[in-house]
Amino acid sequence: MEYTQTLERTYQELHRLAEPSGREEKTSLYLKQRLREVGYEIHEFPGHYGFYVEWPGEQEEVIALRADMDALLQEVKGEVRANHSCGHDAHSTMVLHTALRVAREAKKYTHTVRFLFQPAEEIAAGALEMMHSNALKNVVFLGGIHLRPEREVPSGKAAPAIRHGAIVSLKGKVTGTPAHAARPEDGNNPIEISAELMERFRSISIEEPFSFKVTEFHGGEASNAIPATCIWTYDIRCHTNEGLDELTDRAEEEMERLESETGADISFSLEEFSPAARVNRRAVQKAEKAIGKVSGEEAVDGICESPGAEDFHFYTYHHPEIEATMIGLGCGLKPGLHHPEMTFDTTALCFGMEILYELLKEADRSTYNKE
Incomplete structure (x- = not known):
């Protein structure tokens, strides 16, 4: 109970420090101070607030855990501010206390153990910044953890992996010819062309599950004039990177076809x-064993299927040789991730930390890159 309260206190302190992507200065300083207190050397980088610490092992090969630090910038009770509605404060709490436990117990590891604290996850930039800073040097195993809504992973259980899909934003502009609304024949209406494009996008279909939805649409400033331009954004999601490529290729074909037919410019x-x-x-097998050791086999849930995205997967997108998994932590989260009033059972923090600690031990028992 005492240790659970310690984690909850850390969580509350990080929660109050909430900072948006790329501005995690106070959060980073707080975590660094806690880690320095137990003897860790901080490896930090110019240009962003990400950093890592290491516990030395017998080998230079690295097994690592990653946490994200940033909060969302959103409206909360009428005020736009940084708000931890995606649980990054919880993730940092669990990884921090895993690192503190490793230092406190001073256990000998075969592999060097690294703890990554990453900025800018919400804007899909932090993982790329960490890789650019060479934070993945010698990493052979990478683990992460993410709070999950109750409908995805029940309380008291944990998923050994989260299968996030691929996502991209298609941002475009149709440039037509402005005219008086009384003489539309003199113009080339970019709003109508954009509406036609929307219909053509709706006709796109591929074999695997996907989502292709308009999230921004704007054209015109006056009721009696045909505007020169119309801008729009589409949120495109798919289970696989290959499926996403197929969707964007099909969208590009439709834009080229409509551009040719109408004479408008579509960028x-x-x-x-x-x-x-x-x-x-x-990596999934290691996570299953870790969850089972903490709470028994009945606590091991299936792989969590999520419609969301997560920049953790940039690590394996660019380094597929690394064994990696992100654990989905059941914690009674409601009403949902990114909801400004998101809440969860903070007693689950100890459950998550124990899983990460056991995951490190499982990863340390393995050999890597021997095939």
């Missing part, structure tokens, strides 16, 4: 890409 960009998860069976 676009693909932004905010996050790759789909690579479910690694060896």
Whole structure:
């Protein structure tokens, strides 16, 4: 009970420090101070607030845990502010206390143990920044953890992996010809062209589950004038990276076809890409054993299927040789992730920390890159 209260106190302190992506200065300082107190050397980088610490092992090969630090910028009770509605404060709490436990127990590890604290997950930039800073040097195993809504993973259980899909934002602009609304024949209406494009996008279909939805649409400032431009954004999601590529290729074909038919200019960009998860069976087996050791086999849930995205998967997208998994922690979370009033059972923090600690031990027993 005392240790649970200690984790909850850390969580509350981090929760109050909530900072948006790329501005995690106070959060980073808090975590660094806690880690320095037990003797860790801080490895930090210019240009962002991410950092890592290490517990030395007998080998240079690294087994690692990753936490994200940033909060969402959203409206809460009429005030726009940084708000931890995705649980990153909880993730940092669990990884921090795993690192503190490793230092306190001074256990000998075969592998070097690294704890990554990453910025800017919410804007899909932090993992890329950490890799650019060489934070993955010598890493052979990478674990993470994420709070899950009750409907995905029940309280008291944990999923050995989360299968996030791939996501990208298709942002575009149709440039037509402005005219007086009384003489539409003199113009080329970009709103109508964009509406036609929306219908064509709706006709796109592939074999695997996907989502292709408009999230922004704006054109015109006056009721009696045909505007020159119309801008829009589509949120595109798919279970696999290959499926996402197929969807964006089909969308590009439709834009090129409509551009040719109408004479308008259609420009676009693909932004905010996050790759789909690579479910690694060896890493999943380690996670299953870790969960089972903490709470028994009945606590091991199936792989969590999530419609969301997570920049954790950039690590294996660019380094598929790394064994990696993100554990989904059941914690009674409601009403949902990214909801401004998200809450969860904070006693689950101890459950998650114990799983991460056992996961490190399972990872340390393995050999890597021997095939």
